[in-house]
Amino acid sequence: MKHTDYKNGNTNENANQSDYDLIGDNHVSTSADTPLRNDAFEMSNADKIKSIQKDFYNIMHTLGLDMTDDSLKETPTRVAKMFVNEIFGGLHPEAEPKASTFENKYQYNEMLVEKNIVLYSTCEHHFLPIVGKAHVAYMSKGRVIGLSKLNRIVEFYAKRPQVQERLTMQVVKHLQRELGTDDVACVIDAKHLCVNSRGIKDINSSTVTAEYGGRFKEKEVKRELLDYIQMELKQ
Numbered sequence: 001m002k003h004t005d006y007k008n009g010n011t012n013e014n015a016n017q018s019d020y021d022l023i024g025d026n027h028v029s030t031s032a033d034t035p036l037r038n039d040a041f042e043m044s045n046a047d048k049i050k051s052i053q054k055d056f057y058n059i060m061h062t063l064g065l066d067m068t069d070d071s072l073k074e075t076p077t078r079v080a081k082m083f084v085n086e087i088f089g090g091l092h093p094e095a096e097p098k099a100s101t102f103e104n105k106y107q108y109n110e111m112l113v114e115k116n117i118v119l120y121s122t123c124e125h126h127f128l129p130i131v132g133k134a135h136v137a138y139m140s141k142g143r144v145i146g147l148s149k150l151n152r153i154v155e156f157y158a159k160r161p162q163v164q165e166r167l168t169m170q171v172v173k174h175l176q177r178e179l180g181t182d183d184v185a186c187v188i189d190a191k192h193l194c195v196n197s198r199g200i201k202d203i204n205s206s207t208v209t210a211e212y213g214g215r216f217k218e219k220e221v222k223r224e225l226l227d228y229i230q231m232e233l234k235q
């Protein structure tokens with residue numbers, strides 16, 4: 001797993017710093033699993049929306065906004081619904097795409113790559129968008145998966161507060177489980193609005209993360225994948 005500034009080729013070396021501000025600003029993830037509490041789903045989605053609505057009203061009110069203004073007064077409700085049902089809808093276990101693999105009747109055992117899966121996620125350190133593309137690849141060991149399912153798996157994990165490295169790993173682990181093989185890889189190239197629009201305001205940089213499982217760790221196999229997605233080999 002590498003966290004690389006694609007433009008400059010700098011590997012993120014700050015993973016061991018304990019300062020939480022630095023962790024946030026360098027987008028270091030602390031675990032491969034989304035950090036959720038055990039009671040995360042005891043509250044219904046409807047109650048979560050009511051609660052977030054009040055919280056977001058308070059944020060806007062604290063900022064000094066006139067919450068009686070027609071343009072603003074429905075915003076807390078709109079944001080609460082968007083958080084729970086849409087952009088963080090992938091936190092809920094019921095949103096997980098149903099397992100659906102098929103027997104590999106064609107005996108196609110070469111690499112399958114689904115390129116340029118559009119990715120919208122949210123940085124968990126700043127709650128600003130991550131926008132980019134995911135490339136997912138696997139080699140069948142007897143089971144295959146519908147192509148649209150690959151999109152849905154990426155979308156499921158993207159709809160959470162995320163760190164790009166964790167998102168990359170979660171897609172790979174999910175597919176390894178479902179396909180019954182370690183030979184799965186995911187490469188994500190994405191822009192983080194928290195980097196592009198604030199802080200150091202680097203509008204051109206994007207971040208590439210890659211997770212290679214099983215045979216994808218082999219140099220030739222990795223090369224073939226990166227040729228398909230037309231990226232330079234970084235190690």
Ligand SMILES: [Zn+2]
Nearest residue numbers: 123125126194
């Ligand atoms: Zn961020």
